[in-house]
Amino acid sequence: MNLHEYQARDILRKHGIPVPPGEVATTPAEARAIAERFGGKVVVKAQVHAGGRGKAGGVKLAKSAPEAEAHAKAILGMTIKGLTVQKVLVAPAAEIATESYVGVIVDRASQRPVLMVSPAGGIDIEDVAAKTPEKIHRLAVDPRYGLLPHQALTLGFALYDDLKQARAAADIMQKLYSVVYAVGASLAEINPLVTTPEGTVQALDAKIVIDDNELERRPEIAALRDASAEAPEEVAARQAGLTFIKLDGDVGCCVNGAGLAMATMDLVKYYGGEPANFLDIGGSSNPQKVVAALRIMTSDPRVKVILFNIFGGITRGDDVANGIVQATKDFPLKVPIVIRLTGTNEREGIAILERAGFSALSDMDEAVKQAVAKAKGKAA
Amino acid sequence: MSIFIDQNTRLVVQGITGRDGSFHARQMIEYGTKVVAGVTPGKGGQQFEGAVPVFNTVTAAVLATQANTSVIYVPAAVAASAIFEAADSGIGLIICITEGIPVLDMTRALPFVHERGARLIGPNCPGLISPSKSKVGIIPGNICKPGKIGVVSRSGTLTYEIIHQLSTHGMGQSTCVGIGGDPLIGTNFIHCLSAFEADSETAAIVMIGEIGGTDEQQAAEFVKEKVKKPVVGFIAGQTAPPGRRMGHAGAIISGSSGTAAEKMTALENAGISVMKRPADVVPLLKERL
Numbered sequence: 001m002n003l004h005e006y007q008a009r010d011i012l013r014k015h016g017i018p019v020p021p022g023e024v025a026t027t028p029a030e031a032r033a034i035a036e037r038f039g040g041k042v043v044v045k046a047q048v049h050a051g052g053r054g055k056a057g058g059v060k061l062a063k064s065a066p067e068a069e070a071h072a073k074a075i076l077g078m079t080i081k082g083l084t085v086q087k088v089l090v091a092p093a094a095e096i097a098t099e100s101y102v103g104v105i106v107d108r109a110s111q112r113p114v115l116m117v118s119p120a121g122g123i124d125i126e127d128v129a130a131k132t133p134e135k136i137h138r139l140a141v142d143p144r145y146g147l148l149p150h151q152a153l154t155l156g157f158a159l160y161d162d163l164k165q166a167r168a169a170a171d172i173m174q175k176l177y178s179v180v181y182a183v184g185a186s187l188a189e190i191n192p193l194v195t196t197p198e199g200t201v202q203a204l205d206a207k208i209v210i211d212d213n214e215l216e217r218r219p220e221i222a223a224l225r226d227a228s229a230e231a232p233e234e235v236a237a238r239q240a241g242l243t244f245i246k247l248d249g250d251v252g253c254c255v256n257g258a259g260l261a262m263a264t265m266d267l268v269k270y271y272g273g274e275p276a277n278f279l280d281i282g283g284s285s286n287p288q289k290v291v292a293a294l295r296i297m298t299s300d301p302r303v304k305v306i307l308f309n310i311f312g313g314i315t316r317g318d319d320v321a322n323g324i325v326q327a328t329k330d331f332p333l334k335v336p337i338v339i340r341l342t343g344t345n346e347r348e349g350i351a352i353l354e355r356a357g358f359s360a361l362s363d364m365d366e367a368v369k370q371a372v373a374k375a376k377g378k379a380a
Numbered sequence: 381m382s383i384f385i386d387q388n389t390r391l392v393v394q395g396i397t398g399r400d401g402s403f404h405a406r407q408m409i410e411y412g413t414k415v416v417a418g419v420t421p422g423k424g425g426q427q428f429e430g431a432v433p434v435f436n437t438v439t440a441a442v443l444a445t446q447a448n449t450s451v452i453y454v455p456a457a458v459a460a461s462a463i464f465e466a467a468d469s470g471i472g473l474i475i476c477i478t479e480g481i482p483v484l485d486m487t488r489a490l491p492f493v494h495e496r497g498a499r500l501i502g503p504n505c506p507g508l509i510s511p512s513k514s515k516v517g518i519i520p521g522n523i524c525k526p527g528k529i530g531v532v533s534r535s536g537t538l539t540y541e542i543i544h545q546l547s548t549h550g551m552g553q554s555t556c557v558g559i560g561g562d563p564l565i566g567t568n569f570i571h572c573l574s575a576f577e578a579d580s581e582t583a584a585i586v587m588i589g590e591i592g593g594t595d596e597q598q599a600a601e602f603v604k605e606k607v608k609k610p611v612v613g614f615i616a617g618q619t620a621p622p623g624r625r626m627g628h629a630g631a632i633i634s635g636s637s638g639t640a641a642e643k644m645t646a647l648e649n650a651g652i653s654v655m656k657r658p659a660d661v662v663p664l665l666k667e668r669l
Contacts, residue, residue, distance in 0.1 A: 111491075211484065243626075245624050263541070263616045
């Protein structure tokens with residue numbers, strides 16, 4: 001789960017990291033009132049779960065409160081990478097001397113949290129890694145001891161020559177490291193970490209990604225979820241216990257298991273089709289999940305055919321079949337459906353489908369070929 | 381032979397009285413796995429199915445039954461704790477089926493397991509099966525056949541699909557291992573490739589990877605240098621968009637790294653025959669054997 005910048009800033013502030021002030025507005029009038037409190041010279045920033053906000057026109061400087069209001073009016077409601085901006089952060093425009101980067105990620109290769117710092121801040125760290133990898137300093141942290149003071153100070157000196165600033169940065173790094181474990185983050189980054197002309201070190205912008213698996217035990221973090229910033233089908237899918245990701249094609253895919261779901265999408269492409277989505281109904285086979293899956297897929301007007309690919313293990317074929325039959329009673333499918341069903345309780349499942357007038361295939365390639373042909377037939 | 385499990389596997393099931401644990405314990409017993417103990421705190425002294433003693437702790441189970449392998453079916457919130465407990469009891473092989481363990485829990489559990497000399501398979505994996513010898517986990521026994529192909533995979537049902545292709549074309553398996561779809565796992569491709577290379581009953585290896593991370597690329601390097609047996613590979617997620625988690629916590633393209641194309645190229649460069657679709661597995665193996 002992604003947090004908004006203003007939420008990440010709040011978390012850092014609560015953990016003692018110096019963050020300049022800033023408030024959230026949902027209307028241009030609110031933005032104006034906040035700007036007035038900050039003396040008029042502010043930056044207005046779109047709060048949306050997409051990178052490249054600046055390039056998309058979602059970050060603007062204002063010299064006065066009325067200008068801040070005008071900027072907020074332009075930014076609120078704009079679409080950035082398919083997501084509508086609902087909130088803006090209004091913060092005093094900061095005077096910046098230097099910009100660096102500090103981040104903690106959970107690294108797959110070392111299987112540890114890794115601290116990454118770079119004096120080249122303010123830009124995408126991936127670009128720095130690609131173009132000037134020597135400017136990135138990394139340290140894998142032993143989670144039993146945490147980030148030790150001397151380690152943090154060494155990294156602090158990688159950013160600043162001045163002892164006072166290096167110490168301030170080291171303190172921020174140790175606090176950022178503890179934020180990761182405190183909130184269950186898989187990524188926490190400050191970009192940029194700035195120095196002001198007076199020499200103060202501050203976290204100007206922050207990004208925190210929460211490991212979805214942490215949300216159940218951290219209700220206070222789960223409550224930060226902003227469903228309005230996500231695609232509505234994906235919210236509906238999550239509430240139904242499904243993993244759903246919308247794509248651009250016309251072959252709706254409903255599969256049990258993530259690996260098989262990806263392989264099914266790939267096979268659709270292999271046979272010349274385009275998958276409309278990734279959808280994993282998961283291991284346990286509740287017919288209601290299948291109903292929800294069909295409801296989500298049929299609500300997409302671009303979907304021309306629905307393809308089921310079920311290899312029963314924990315998932316039972318009869319449960320899936322019952323879900324399909326139930327769905328056809330609840331709402332019209334509108335598009336043809338191609339079903340591949342094999343594995344656990346395959347015979348029972350096929351019998352249920354046949355009684356309802358459907359047929360099922362046992363071969364994955366054959367099912368995908370038929371689905372792609374049907375999608376094309378309708379398109380032509 | 382086989383890798384990691386065989387007739388000598390003496391299994392303790394952590395969470396044996398739970399919904400998933402009890403269902404799969406029954407399936408494993410039916411398959412012929414030696415399920416010697418179960419653990420559920422508070423239910424020590426009971427018998428599961430009138431045949432398997434239940435203990436309060438893993439240590440008590442190991443002392444009483446000489447269990448050497450553990451399988452974990454407990455809920456995600458307590459699964460890391462179950463891994464710590466198994467490693468502390470002296471169990472040498474721990475298989476964690478549970479999905480949804482916070483990755484930060486694994487940053488602490490993995491070094492603990494490693495320091496005690498234990499091997500962890502998973503978490504978020506279907507377990508493993510050495511057909512006709514032993515099955516630990518949830519891979520359906522009826523789709524497998526004994527034989528000479530070693531299978532290692534990050535996925536569950538996609539593995540079943542590949543096993544199904546193999547079995548229906550008369551290619552049995554020595555062992556099939558699901559290593560799990562999480563970003564932090566105990567046993568990786570290289571561990572399994574190395575074990576298959578050393579296993580006299582394995583003639584060829586199938587590795588099934590997916591988008592995210594660099595495990596497959598490192599495995600490809602290992603194959604190039606150390607594996608003489610033929611290897612056939614598959615990478616799922618060629619059509620996955622960047623930045624989105626495709627079901628498995630570990631299946632995510634970060635920026636431009638971890639793509640299927642990058643992995644397929646790495647596999648090909650290491651002399652691995654790369655499938656374009658699951659149905660290619662049998663023809664490619666036949667070419668190489």
